[in-house]
Amino acid sequence: xxxxxxxxxxxxxxxxxxxxxxxxxxxxxxxxxxxxxxxxxxxxxxxxxxxxxxxxxxxxxxxxxxxxxxxxxxxxxxxxxxxxxxxxxxxxxxxxxxxxxxxxxxxxxxxxxxx
Amino acid sequence: xxxxxxxxxxxxxxxxxxxxxxxxxxxxxxxxxxxxxxxxxxxxxxxxxxxxxxxxxxxxxxxxxxxxxxxxxxxxxxxxxxxxxxxxxxxxxxxxxxxxxxxxxxxxxxxxxx
Numbered sequence: 769x770x771x772x773x774x775x776x777x778x779x780x781x782x783x784x785x786x787x788x789x790x791x792x793x794x795x796x797x798x799x800x801x802x803x804x805x806x807x808x809x810x811x812x813x814x815x816x817x818x819x820x821x822x823x824x825x826x827x828x829x830x831x832x833x834x835x836x837x838x839x840x841x842x843x844x845x846x847x848x849x850x851x852x853x854x855x856x857x858x859x860x861x862x863x864x865x866x867x868x869x870x871x872x873x874x875x876x877x878x879x880x881x882x883x
Numbered sequence: 884x885x886x887x888x889x890x891x892x893x894x895x896x897x898x899x900x901x902x903x904x905x906x907x908x909x910x911x912x913x914x915x916x917x918x919x920x921x922x923x924x925x926x927x928x929x930x931x932x933x934x935x936x937x938x939x940x941x942x943x944x945x946x947x948x949x950x951x952x953x954x955x956x957x958x959x960x961x962x963x964x965x966x967x968x969x970x971x972x973x974x975x976x977x978x979x980x981x982x983x984x985x986x987x988x989x990x991x992x993x994x995x996x997x
Contacts, residue, residue, distance in 0.1 A: 772926070801984075803987075808989055809989060810885075810887070810889075810972060810987035810988050810989045810990055811927070811972065811974075811985075811987040812987070813984050813985070816984065826984060827984075858926050858927070860926075871917070871932070872929070872985065873929075874919075874926030874927045874928070875926050876924070876925055876926050877925070877926055
């Protein structure tokens with residue numbers, strides 16, 4: 769089954785404790801992206817990757833890191849989480865960065881709480 | 884500054900009637916628009932899209948209308964079904980050079996009552 773998977777689905781942590789949220793897709797997609805969803809703000813892009821070893825900042829990259837060593841994986845790293853990073857996170861992938869007729873497939877989400 | 888706005892946080896309609904969800908945008912560089920549907924505890928799923936060169940796109944019960952002069956798009960669902968109850972996000976893109984980025988609205992929660 770074609771899908772985007774994220775782990776963990778739920779995480780409660782404390783300020784400053786490094787964490788990684790994994791994202792994996794099995795559709796051989798070149799493009800991957802991370803979003804966060806907050807009440808009243810919709811989804812905002814954190815980082816994106818056009819292809820392996822190519823990553824760039826989205827609209828809200830502060831406090832996050834990413835890497836793209838393999839095509840299928842795009843982990844999101846919080847080196848020193850803070851309470852304002854409490855949010856619902858979504859990973860997405862698509863065939864390429866062209867949006868036209870190129871829907872982005874989303875993972876199920878990771879709900880992160882930073883105390 | 885919110886470039887894509889959905890001003891109605893919620894909408895309630897009766898089964899069988901039409902649902903109309905609205906979305907406004909401010910950036911005239913947007914050239915592609917999408918609607919996503921989201922159920923609780925799931926990621927958004929693509930529903931329908933429209934290019935800026937068109938003013939209407941239809942897929943079964945779902946139709947998206949684009950009014951470029953008003954910078955407004957709407958999603959019509961006819962007839963509405965209880966299974967359509969979900970949060971609907973509109974999204975816009977300014978093309979490849981924008982890193983494939985989608986700019987999302989805040990979402991509208993649709994409730995279809997039997």
